[in-house]
Amino acid sequence: MRLIVGLVITVAALAIALNRALFIMKLVRSGAKAPNRSSTIASRISTELTEVLGQRKLLAKTIPGIAHFFTFWGFTILIATIIEAYGALFQSNFAIPLIGHDSWLGFIEDFFSVAVLVSLVVFSIIRVINAPKKKAKASRFYGSHNSAAWLVLAGIALVVITLLVYRAAQVNTGDFPYSNFAFASHLIANALAPLGHSANSAIETIFLLGNIAIIMGFLVFVTYSKHLHIFVAPINIAFSRRPKALGALDKTPNMDPEELSEDSVFGVGKIEDFSWKQLLDLVTCTECGRCQEQCPAWNTQKPLSPKLLIMDLREHLFESSQRLLTTTKDSGTTQVLQEPKMLVPSVIDPDVLWSCTTCGACVEACPVDIEHIDAIVDMRRYQVLMESDFPSEAQGMLRNIENQGDPWGLGSSHRGDWVSELDFEVPIITNEIPEDIEYLFWVGCAGALDERARKVTQSIARLLHRSGVTFAILAKKESCTGDPARRLGNEYLYQSQAMTNIETLNSAKAKKDHSLLPSLL
Ligand code: SF4
Ligand code: SF4
Structure with missing residues (x-):
């Protein structure tokens, strides 16, 4: 019975998550070409090692960095427990090479389970101390989807708690493969032991299915939330500008008069003018607010927050998805289903756009290598070169440079x-x-x-x-x-x-x- 329930939950969740993943992939691929994103392979591999596996940029903030380090590695190592959970659906004493035999694996699994729980407590304390209700705009979480963030913390906690409880029940039913090096499971098992064999057997089934259901529910939730970064951040980092995300700007399409045509667009006026890498940036944002916290414009009460700018563009990207992905062929011409909005002023207020000093603090702080300045300058290029619409204060300066x-x-x-x-x-x-x-x-x-x-x-x-x-x-x-x-x-x-x-x-x-x-x- 538990096999059928477990598999039904899994198939349904995977179908929803896969469908969403394909949708996001198509949406990102609808962007324009992005130059220089696959060269310097060695540098990209080393960045994956330092920024993803080593969590280099996250560790710039020591306490949340260490907590994130353990959560990241906890999730990576706990993949072994997911295999064990599915194995247990089929066979109570499930074991395959490497998994289900050695005490050291039981210890590592329990160690990271506890480390993730401690990290969640740290994250919760950080969120309470820096709550936007208390600190208003001084909070780096101001403007983020904070309820969803709490939901994610609760979801991760439930994954680990159900895991430890079903493992503890397995200890008491004799199905647990690891010795008492799996210290947390054995500790909880001591508390459950007085309930007897049949109660522990029921607890094992309920919490095993609960563990699978929560993991699958979490998977679906992740694909619909900012926690999508779990999957897309390593990809975004792999395609970031090398040797550093903060580097020389890309050119707007070559301005050589011989290469121009009537259709040439300078900069970004509509969401589809962004490159696929810039669209990937938008869906990767974790809303951590590290960029907002560093931004001199935001810190001097200007209307610009690099985080909110990315979030607004992301929201508009999803709103425009029908138009970007659905075209109908009508008499050989492509007919669009929605009227495109101009990003400035419909999505990004001109005051926000022109408040940026292009200092680069946001790009430097961003743990997932989002390139805010490229997006901002590309939108400015459109305003200046296509609309001739820019602050009057800049006009004299540009004329002076020219003349x-x-x-x-x-x-x-x-x-x-x-x-x-x-x-x-x-x-x-x-x-x-x-x-x-x-x-x-x-x-x-x-x-x-x-x-x-x-x-x-x-x-x-x-x-x-x-x-x-x-x-x-x-x-x-x-x-x-x-x-x-x-x-x-x-x-x-x-x-x-x-x-x-x-x-x-x-x-x-x-x-x-x-x-x-x-x-x-
Ligand atoms: S580059 Fe612009 S958005 Fe980024 S931190 Fe500096 S002023 Fe803020
Ligand atoms: S842009 Fe980067 S630093 Fe800013 S909130 Fe998003 S993930 Fe965090």
């Missing part, structure tokens, strides 16, 4: 002024860098033109000079790298600045560059 080569419009003629206050001569490159000069010193707009930043530039020049390093500058031949334009979404201006600067550097024939600007690299 004067710096964000303030001070002009290139002042770029070499800072050298006049030095007590040694700094050569200025007019054509090619002289043979006897080792470095080209790229100063940057602020370093050359901003009063305070100039002092930094002068100090660095003095250090180089005193160290005997020979260097020269480009002065008025230098121009803005275009980095501020790129962060604002004006990829066209960025690319044209980048091309101009590449030509300048090539014509100077510099072999070694020194710069204050990471963006130059």
